[in-house]
Amino acid sequence: MADYIGGTVNERLARNVYEVDEGNSHIEVNQEIARRTGTGKLLVRVCPAHVYSEEPDGTISVEYAACLECGTCLAVAAPGALKWHYPEGAMGIMYREG
Amino acid sequence: MSDDNYDFDVIVIGGGVAGSVSAYLLARAGHEVLLIERGVEPGTKNLSGGVFYCRVMQQIFPDFLAVAPIERRITRNALSFLNPTSFVNVDYWDARLADPVNAVTVLRAKFDPWLAEQCEAAGVTVMPGVKVDALITEGDQYVGVRAGEDELRCRVIVAADGANSFISQNAGIRDPEPTHNLAVGVKSVIRLGEDEVRNRFNLTGDEGVAYAVVGDCTQSVAGGGFLYTNRDSVSIGVVLRLDDLAAKGRTSSDVHDHFLSHPAIKPFLEGGELMEYGCHLVAEGGQKMQHDLVRGGLVVIGDAAGFTLNTGFTVRGMDLAAGSAQAAATAIDKALRSGDLSEAGLQEYVKQYEASFVGKDMATYAKAPEFLETPEMYGQIGELLADVLHGVYNLDLTPRKRLLPTAMAALKKSKLTIRRLIRIGLRAVRAL
Ligand SMILES: Cc1cc2nc3c(=O)[nH]c(=O)nc-3n(C[C@H](O)[C@H](O)[C@H](O)COP(=O)(O)OP(=O)(O)OC[C@H]3O[C@@H](n4cnc5c(N)ncnc54)[C@H](O)[C@@H]3O)c2cc1C
Ligand code: SF4
Numbered sequence: 001m002a003d004y005i006g007g008t009v010n011e012r013l014a015r016n017v018y019e020v021d022e023g024n025s026h027i028e029v030n031q032e033i034a035r036r037t038g039t040g041k042l043l044v045r046v047c048p049a050h051v052y053s054e055e056p057d058g059t060i061s062v063e064y065a066a067c068l069e070c071g072t073c074l075a076v077a078a079p080g081a082l083k084w085h086y087p088e089g090a091m092g093i094m095y096r097e098g
Numbered sequence: 099m100s101d102d103n104y105d106f107d108v109i110v111i112g113g114g115v116a117g118s119v120s121a122y123l124l125a126r127a128g129h130e131v132l133l134i135e136r137g138v139e140p141g142t143k144n145l146s147g148g149v150f151y152c153r154v155m156q157q158i159f160p161d162f163l164a165v166a167p168i169e170r171r172i173t174r175n176a177l178s179f180l181n182p183t184s185f186v187n188v189d190y191w192d193a194r195l196a197d198p199v200n201a202v203t204v205l206r207a208k209f210d211p212w213l214a215e216q217c218e219a220a221g222v223t224v225m226p227g228v229k230v231d232a233l234i235t236e237g238d239q240y241v242g243v244r245a246g247e248d249e250l251r252c253r254v255i256v257a258a259d260g261a262n263s264f265i266s267q268n269a270g271i272r273d274p275e276p277t278h279n280l281a282v283g284v285k286s287v288i289r290l291g292e293d294e295v296r297n298r299f300n301l302t303g304d305e306g307v308a309y310a311v312v313g314d315c316t317q318s319v320a321g322g323g324f325l326y327t328n329r330d331s332v333s334i335g336v337v338l339r340l341d342d343l344a345a346k347g348r349t350s351s352d353v354h355d356h357f358l359s360h361p362a363i364k365p366f367l368e369g370g371e372l373m374e375y376g377c378h379l380v381a382e383g384g385q386k387m388q389h390d391l392v393r394g395g396l397v398v399i400g401d402a403a404g405f406t407l408n409t410g411f412t413v414r415g416m417d418l419a420a421g422s423a424q425a426a427a428t429a430i431d432k433a434l435r436s437g438d439l440s441e442a443g444l445q446e447y448v449k450q451y452e453a454s455f456v457g458k459d460m461a462t463y464a465k466a467p468e469f470l471e472t473p474e475m476y477g478q479i480g481e482l483l484a485d486v487l488h489g490v491y492n493l494d495l496t497p498r499k500r501l502l503p504t505a506m507a508a509l510k511k512s513k514l515t516i517r518r519l520i521r522i523g524l525r526a527v528r529a530l
Contacts, residue, residue, distance in 0.1 A: 004288050005358055006372030009351050012286075016374060019138065045349045046340070048284040048377040069143060070377045071262040072282040075275070076344055086264070089245070090138040090227035097287040097331075097374040098145045098206030 009050045013066050021091040025064040027051070027073075028083040034060050037078035046072050068093050106132040106223070107434055109243055109252040111230045111265055113140030114206075116400025116419035117258030118213040119158060123427035125220040129434060132250065133214070133222050134243070136229035141210030144260075145285060145378040147324045148203045148333045149308050151417040154455070156199075158420065159216065163199055167208045169328035170306025172201040177411055179480030180313040180323065185362035186483045187309075196305065203306055203326050203333070204416075205287070230259075233269045233396070238441070240269075240395035253439055254430050255396045258423070261379040263402040272390050272398070277340035279383030279404070279467075281321055284354040285335030288370040292330040298366055299327050310411055313480040315357040319346050320471060323357045324413065325366065331373060332366065334358060337380055337413070350377075380415070381406040385464040392448060394441045399426045407459060409466050409530055410475070418456050425450035469529035472522055474514060479522070482512045 006012040029052075034040035040060040043052040049068045052060050069092055074084040086092070110121045113135030121133040137143040149172055155162045163171075174191040195201070214224050234242035234249060242251035257265040261280070266272040290298065299307050306327040315323030320342040326333045336354050343350060358367060381387060387404025391397060399405070400419035407414045429447035433439050451457045485508035490501065499507070509516065 001355065002359055002364060002368065004286075004367045004370040004372060005355055006286070006375060009375070012372060012375035015372065016376075042344055045347070046282070046343055048282065048350045048354070048375075050351065068377045070282055071379050072280075072340065072350070072377070074262075075277055075280050075379070076340055086136060086229055089136050089229040092143075093376075094138060094142040095145060095207040095374065095376055096142075098141055098208070098210070098376070 009048070010066070013049060017094040017096060018065060019091050019094060020065045021087050024088070025062065026085055026087045027062050027064045027067065029060045029062060030081050031059050033078060033081040037081055039076075039078045039081035042076055043073050043082070046076055048072070104242070104251040104253055106130045106250065106252045108132070108254045108256060108430060109134065109250060110256040110258055111243065112258035112260060112400075112402070113137070113210060113214055113224065113226065114144050114258060114260055114400060114419065115210070115213065115416045116402070116423045117256065118210065118217050119420045119423035120256050120258060120399060120427050121222045122213070122217045122220050123158070123424060124430060125217065125222045127427070127431045129431070131222045132252070133217055133224045134228050134230055134245065135214075135224070135226045138227045139211055140214040140224070140226060141207040144206040144210055145283070145376045146204070146206050146416060147283065147285070147335070147413055148205060148326050148328070149201050149412070150204050151201045151412070151414060153200065154417050154420045154424070158424070163202070167204070167212050169203040169205060170304050171196055171199050172203060172308050173305045174307040175411070176307060176309045178309050178311040179483055180311050180315045180360060180362060181480045181484050182314050183361070184484035184488070186480060186487060201308070203308070203328050205328060205333070230265060233265065238394045239439070240393055253395065253434060254444070256426060256430070257396065257398045257402050258400045259402050261381045261401040263398070266390070266398050266402060271393060275381070275383065275387070277344065279381065279387060281337045281339045281380040281382045282343070282350055282377055283335055283337045283380050284350050284377045285333060286354070286358065286375050287328070287331050287333055287373040288367055289331040289373050290370045295327050295330060295332065301327065304329070310413070312410065312475055313477060314360065316476060317346075317348055317353050317356055318476050319343050319348055319353060320476060322410070325363070332370070334367070337408070339382060380408070380413075382408055382467060384467045385460040388460065392441055392444045394444070395439050397426045397430065397444055397447045399423050405456060405460070407463050407466065408470065409463055410470060411530070418459070421454055421456035422451050425454055425456065463530070465529035469525050472525065474518070474522060478512055478514050482508055482514060485511060
């Protein structure tokens with residue numbers, strides 16, 4: 001991969017500035033509905049920040065601290081599969097370019 | 099509500115272009131305005147492709163071009179068809195686009211703080227780092243906002259909270275948007291250095307170029323790519339319609355990486371340094387998203403009201419955000435003066451934006467979203483163009499054919515039929 005891309009998505013995000021709200025995730029997956037509706041696999045694909053990943057047992061794990069707060073996951077999720085809201089004020093991503 | 103039962107005349111939710119412009123204009127008109135922004139500073143949550151069609155800003159801030167943090171003046175526009183092994187461009191430079199200036203590039207994390215400063219100078223109370231959780235109602239009237247434990251009361255609320263529009267959704271005013279009205283933009287800002295930007299893009303001084311790209315950049319997902327020049331960096335990325343991204347089984351970051359690695363794009367970026375990787379939602383539904391924008395004591399503006407236009411040639415949202423803010427400020431000023439803050443009183447906002455360039459352009463391009471659903475736009479059209487040009491330029495010692503037979507041969511090779519091509523052409527003419 002070309003250098004200017006900045007490596008893996010995780011490596012790119014490491015250059016961003018975040019104010020992480022430790023211990024207070026703004027994302028919650030309903031595993032049962034996510035699995036039944038296929039939302040789980042969809043979240044893994046659509047999220048540009050790779051916040052979601054599928055574990056070998058099929059559960060979806062969430063790296064909420066990496067979230068860029070676009071709202072894509074919530075827009076595509078089946079009803080009930082995902083609870084997602086903006087992080088608390090002043091928390092989360094801090095773009096410096098935009 | 100008794101007259102002194104409020105903290106501000108107006109509370110604006112969201113310090114993006116829409117929110118800040120409305121707050122600025124209302125403060126200038128003499129009202130007490132509070133601007134609440136969830137980011138630690140305005141701009142820290144915001145991301146745009148970056149081409150601001152800025153005449154409206156020059157109207158509001160006469161010295162805009164001299165004092166605003168702008169990156170480059172856009173004098174060259176390229177409409178690009180990208181295929182796996184070819185790149186066809188309609189590349190248009192015009193000195194008339196420099197004088198008067200028509201468009202500039204901006205980076206929102208630098209631009210929005212400037213806008214907020216203008217607000218403060220005009221007397222707006224800017225409150226960053228606070229997220230509005232809910233609206234407060236009294237009967238049919240919206241009378242304030244709740245943020246955590248705090249409640250703040252006002253006479254009018256402006257919801258300028260961006261494409262997710264959670265404020266209106268959570269209040270039950272607007273339904274969640276269907277995914278075919280939404281797209282996700284995935285973007286990188288790559289630093290090249292000022293001289294390199296000029297050299298690679300053939301630019302002079304502070305002039306800049308904007309490429310709007312369709313085709314292989316999105317790997318057949320409905321949407322497009324963009325490549326815009328900043329002072330010493332480029333903004334590059336893809337915009338992917340959510341329903342089609344889901345349907346085509348693609349991974350959003352892979353599509354972004356595919357575009358940036360394309361052999362026709364790579365030479366622009368090589369040696370550059372990634373400054374930021376980000377993403378943001380885009381409202382893509384056009385005019386049909388303008389519903390439920392007024393309630394008693396409440397108006398919805400900017401992206402939250404779906405004021406974005408993607409015509410394939412240009413992506414516009416910031417100018418429409420500013421224009422809808424102007425319309426809202428005019429209407430709210432009138433309502434505050436007359437005292438009629440009911441839904442009927444604030445309907446003036448709709449009249450104002452419909453009469454302005456905002457409503458007119460949304461109406462003109464009402465069919466653009468449907469046109470951009472034409473699947474051939476994301477592959478076959480670009481390939482046909484490249485095949486025609488290949489026939490023209492590939493002088494391989496076989497006898498030349500005239501342009502028309504060359505084009506017919508290319509068409510025959512393509513999956514497109516003349517009838518289909520004519521139909522697409524007619525739809526384009528009607529929609530754009
Ligand atoms: C990839 C991409 C490319 C684009 N390219 C272009 C382009 O080239 N040209 C163009 O003109 N437009 C472009 N757009 C569209 C443009 O960015 C938007 O139309 C514009 O930013 C809308 O401005 P806004 O003020 O309505 O919303 P936003 O800029 O999104 O501002 C909303 C603000 O509200 C704040 N907020 C949200 N909820 C709350 C809350 N509960 N409490 C407090 N604050 C809150 C947010 O933090 C944010 O500051 C692009 C968009 C994307 C994503
Ligand atoms: S909001 Fe965007 S970045 Fe955050 S988890 Fe959802 S899709 Fe990923």
